[in-house]
Amino acid sequence: MAKKNIDWSNLSFSYMPTDKRYVSMFKDGAWDEGALVDDPNIVLNECACVFQYAQTVFEGLKAYETEDGRTVIFRPDLNAQRLADSARRLSMAPFPEDRFIDAVKQTVKANLDYVPPYGSGASLYIRPFLMGTNAVIGVQPATEYMFRILTTPVGPYFKGGVKPIYIKVSDYDRAAPHGTGHIKAGLNYAMSLYPIVKAHEEGFAENMYLDAATRTYVEETGGANFLFVTKDGKLVTPKSDSILPSITRRSLMYVAEHYLGMEVEHRPVPFEEVPEFAEIGLCGTAAVISPIGKISDHGKDICVPSGMDEIGPVLKKLRETLINIQECRIEAPEGWVHVIE
Numbered sequence: 001m002a003k004k005n006i007d008w009s010n011l012s013f014s015y016m017p018t019d020k021r022y023v024s025m026f027k028d029g030a031w032d033e034g035a036l037v038d039d040p041n042i043v044l045n046e047c048a049c050v051f052q053y054a055q056t057v058f059e060g061l062k063a064y065e066t067e068d069g070r071t072v073i074f075r076p077d078l079n080a081q082r083l084a085d086s087a088r089r090l091s092m093a094p095f096p097e098d099r100f101i102d103a104v105k106q107t108v109k110a111n112l113d114y115v116p117p118y119g120s121g122a123s124l125y126i127r128p129f130l131m132g133t134n135a136v137i138g139v140q141p142a143t144e145y146m147f148r149i150l151t152t153p154v155g156p157y158f159k160g161g162v163k164p165i166y167i168k169v170s171d172y173d174r175a176a177p178h179g180t181g182h183i184k185a186g187l188n189y190a191m192s193l194y195p196i197v198k199a200h201e202e203g204f205a206e207n208m209y210l211d212a213a214t215r216t217y218v219e220e221t222g223g224a225n226f227l228f229v230t231k232d233g234k235l236v237t238p239k240s241d242s243i244l245p246s247i248t249r250r251s252l253m254y255v256a257e258h259y260l261g262m263e264v265e266h267r268p269v270p271f272e273e274v275p276e277f278a279e280i281g282l283c284g285t286a287a288v289i290s291p292i293g294k295i296s297d298h299g300k301d302i303c304v305p306s307g308m309d310e311i312g313p314v315l316k317k318l319r320e321t322l323i324n325i326q327e328c329r330i331e332a333p334e335g336w337v338h339v340i341e
C-alpha cells in the first residue's frame, strides 16, 4: 500500500475520482450481489425515474486514519438505517441494511491509498446513494434501482482554526410539515440552491430555516442541525418532524450527557429564544461543530455572546470530545467506531 501523491492539507471539499466504486443493482424484486467497478460514469436511459422525478436519496460519512495507522468509519449502522428510511419515503427499494456496512468497508478498502494520513485533518468522504434507474414517464416509482458508493478525499473543513460564521434567517422554507425534510433526498437540496446562492452573495455562510407552518421555531440550515448552549450550560437541540436526524447531533447529545455530564434537551426551540443562548453552533459529518457568531434577522443582528473570534468553551469541549472519540483517543461507546480490515 502506498498513499497517493496528494497535497492532503490543501484539499478542498470537491470531487476527485478514486480507483474503485461499489455498485449493486435491484431488478425483478431482488438486489444482485454487488461489485467494485472502475468506471466513474453511469449510463442510464434518458427517461430514468431519477432524471424525470428526482427519485434519489443519499448518505454521507467519512473514513479517516487513527494515530496507530488504522482506518476507521464512524457509526455506519446509522447511515444504513437512515438510507433505508429515506428510500421508503420515496417508494424506493431500500438497500439491505445488513449489507450496507460491508459495502462501505469494501469500497474504503479498495481506495485505502486515498485515505488521508493521520494528522492532515483531511478524510476520505464516502457518498452512498440510491436511484431509480428504469424509464418511467407516468409519475410512478421505478422498479429498478442502482445503489452506488463513491469516495473522494476531502480537506479539513476548517483551515487555520475553527472560526465562527455569520448566518441569516431565511425567508424561504426548507421543508414542509409532513413533507420530506426528515429524509436525505437530493430534492431537499435542489430547492435550497437558490436561497444559499443568494445568502452567499449577501455575505452569509448559511441560511437558518424556520418551521414552514408558523415561522416561529428554529429548524436547521440546508445541511446541518443546530446546537444551542444555555447560559447555565445545558445543550438544547431543536426537535421537529421536518428536521433531518443528524448522526453527529445524536452522537453529540450522547457525549454531552454521558461523557461531559451535561443536561441535554431535545425539544422545539422558538426563534424568540435564540438571543438567550450563550453559544450556538451547527453540526454535521464534515465540520463536526461549526460555531455561529452572529445571526442576521432581517437586517437586525443577533450577536451570540461567544462572539466572532472563536468557538465558545462548551461547544469547543463537545467538539474536541467527539473528535477524540472518533479518532480513538478516548474510548468510544460500543459499536461507534468500525475498523476497516
Ligand SMILES: *Cc1c(COP(=O)(O)O)cnc(C)c1O
Pocket: 060, 184, 220, 221, 222, 223, 224, 225, 244, 245, 246, 247, 248, 249, 283, 284, 285, 286
Ligand atoms: C446530512 C445532513 C445533516 C447532517 O447529518 P450528519 O449525519 O450529522 O452528517 C443535517 N441536515 C441535513 C439537511 C442533512 O442533509
